[in-house]
Amino acid sequence: MQNSYFINFKSDISNYELPNKFTFPFSYEPHPLTELAANELQEILRTVKIKNEISGKMYGILVVQNKAGQLGYLVSFSGQEYAGKAPVNFVPPIYNRMEMEGFYKKGEEELVKINRKIKMLEEDQNFNSLMQELKKQTKISNLELKSEQEKKQAAKAIRKEKREEGMVNLSPSAFDKLDEQLRKESIAKDLVYKKFYKEWKKKIASIQSKVAVYESQIQQLKKERKQKSNKLQKQIFDQYQFLNVYGKRKGVEEIFEPIGYPPSGAGDCALPKLLQYAFLQEYKPLAMGEFWWGKAPKSELRKEGRFYPACSGKCKPILGHMLKGLKLEDDPLLQYTAEDKVIETLYEDEQIAVIVKPAGLLSIPSKEIKDSVLIRMQNKYPKATGPLLAHRLDKLTSGIMLISKDLESHKFLQKQFMDKTIHKRYCALLEGKLKQKEGEVNLPLAVDEDNRPMQKVDFEKGRKALTKWNLISQNKEKSMVTFIPVSGRTHQLRVHSAHPEGLDAPIVGDTLYGNKSERLMLHAEYIQFRHPKNQEIMRFENKAPFGL
Numbered sequence: 001m002q003n004s005y006f007i008n009f010k011s012d013i014s015n016y017e018l019p020n021k022f023t024f025p026f027s028y029e030p031h032p033l034t035e036l037a038a039n040e041l042q043e044i045l046r047t048v049k050i051k052n053e054i055s056g057k058m059y060g061i062l063v064v065q066n067k068a069g070q071l072g073y074l075v076s077f078s079g080q081e082y083a084g085k086a087p088v089n090f091v092p093p094i095y096n097r098m099e100m101e102g103f104y105k106k107g108e109e110e111l112v113k114i115n116r117k118i119k120m121l122e123e124d125q126n127f128n129s130l131m132q133e134l135k136k137q138t139k140i141s142n143l144e145l146k147s148e149q150e151k152k153q154a155a156k157a158i159r160k161e162k163r164e165e166g167m168v169n170l171s172p173s174a175f176d177k178l179d180e181q182l183r184k185e186s187i188a189k190d191l192v193y194k195k196f197y198k199e200w201k202k203k204i205a206s207i208q209s210k211v212a213v214y215e216s217q218i219q220q221l222k223k224e225r226k227q228k229s230n231k232l233q234k235q236i237f238d239q240y241q242f243l244n245v246y247g248k249r250k251g252v253e254e255i256f257e258p259i260g261y262p263p264s265g266a267g268d269c270a271l272p273k274l275l276q277y278a279f280l281q282e283y284k285p286l287a288m289g290e291f292w293w294g295k296a297p298k299s300e301l302r303k304e305g306r307f308y309p310a311c312s313g314k315c316k317p318i319l320g321h322m323l324k325g326l327k328l329e330d331d332p333l334l335q336y337t338a339e340d341k342v343i344e345t346l347y348e349d350e351q352i353a354v355i356v357k358p359a360g361l362l363s364i365p366s367k368e369i370k371d372s373v374l375i376r377m378q379n380k381y382p383k384a385t386g387p388l389l390a391h392r393l394d395k396l397t398s399g400i401m402l403i404s405k406d407l408e409s410h411k412f413l414q415k416q417f418m419d420k421t422i423h424k425r426y427c428a429l430l431e432g433k434l435k436q437k438e439g440e441v442n443l444p445l446a447v448d449e450d451n452r453p454m455q456k457v458d459f460e461k462g463r464k465a466l467t468k469w470n471l472i473s474q475n476k477e478k479s480m481v482t483f484i485p486v487s488g489r490t491h492q493l494r495v496h497s498a499h500p501e502g503l504d505a506p507i508v509g510d511t512l513y514g515n516k517s518e519r520l521m522l523h524a525e526y527i528q529f530r531h532p533k534n535q536e537i538m539r540f541e542n543k544a545p546f547g548l
Helices: 032-046 103-122 125-169 172-239 252-256 270-280 315-322 373-380 407-418 492-498
Strands: 057-065 071-077 284-293 344-348 352-357 398-404 423-431 438-442 445-447 455-457 466-474 478-485 522-530 537-541
Touching: 032 057, 032 071, 032 284, 057 270, 071 270, 103 172, 125 172, 252 315, 270 284, 270 315, 344 537, 352 373, 398 407, 407 522, 423 492, 455 492, 466 492, 478 492
Parallel strands: 398 522
Antiparallel strands: 057 071, 057 284, 344 352, 352 398, 423 478, 423 522, 438 466, 445 455, 466 478, 522 537
8 A cells, every 4th residue: 555645756757867875955956856846746835825824834855765666755844833734745743742632732731821820920910010119119219318318428518517617716625515516416317317218128128028929929930831841842852763774763862962952843844854754664765855935934035946955953963863874965065176266366565465266265264175265375475474364255255355464464454344444345246137226235134043154134133234235237137236345244245135125136146045056146346445554545456257
């Protein structure tokens, strides 16, 4: 009997070659069989209207061979919930938290009850009245005590003045009598202030004690909620035991132990679910792919139907275990070589050099790749002191970079960057035709923790990012622009170009936020700065090696 989750290809696949190695999930070109399966699934998704879904989902495809040698594929989606009836048989989750009779739902109900109790206490009319009264009386007491303190200080100053006059104008016996009188006045003033202070303290303490009754109950409930939540999370983690081709199981806590606590939703992404089901059924995984379908979340750049790599935050540690035993495609990052990339020198003196970095060469070495601008500059200038690189460019971006040969020059250039007195201009080729000739993009950016190194727009936690732009030329399909980045955030120009609230036109060749091309069409073409030794304003321009 055919497994209900095993989907046969509708199309003829007799002319398709099987992949020799399993897809490297973190950077890949989908295999033709993966694309075919994705197209078949997308045809079904086009006919479905998912109700009450704020944004779309990431869908997963796993091309497999069953024990009978038949080719087919499995499908899944990231997450646990699917609004409405599923249009196809998605493989089951590793643990179904949505089961009404399961421990998760019961534990969730308990947490909901505690939350209700906390909310009732926090919204209690008497509690809020007491809080308002406490705030009001505390403010009044502070003002009145301050006023009394000022009166005390004024009286003290008058007594001091009287003593000083008495020492000059009075006889010794008369002065002693005055001094005794002033001392008694001082004691009396202190007693009045202390009594006034105690009365206010007592009044405030009375209100605070009534407030504390409510706060104690709220804190106790929050403590109980935390304990139950931690216990429930531990129970959930215990359910996530991941298989690999050898049949070895490994729990999510054990997998994430070397790097920290497992993130929320770890194990609910598409690919781990697909691999888990394939291993349980003794299917042979051949190729994978994940694509986005539906409305994109406002903060992230997702295009419907486009393939994306597996996420790094949740999936990478899990897949490190699950993919053991499978023959994987090579990581393209490790295979990349920049030996043919030549650095051009525009200017050089004893303090600095102005160079042109080719696209594809790293600015600084990574864990995997050592060849970079920094290594090459260290080899070229072995006697140089200081960090050498005054700034960086993304690996895929070409253009002008500043090199500092000594520490003082580096500090001088760095200060100009910090003070925003260095002027930079980039040029880029964008996908699509722009409606305006110039403008600004002001969208705050933050790292997408689940999909590093990608960035996302985040209006709450993101760092301010401002880009000015001008249209140079365009045709029906593409636009040539210049960018002046006022801030210098990671991937700023790339995100500001691609985001719907930005230019809504990805840079050509942007594999993270747009579509693949022969290269990323982004070039740092102009820079202006003051020379670290003679303070002379220097300007350099290098035209982009691409255009319309």
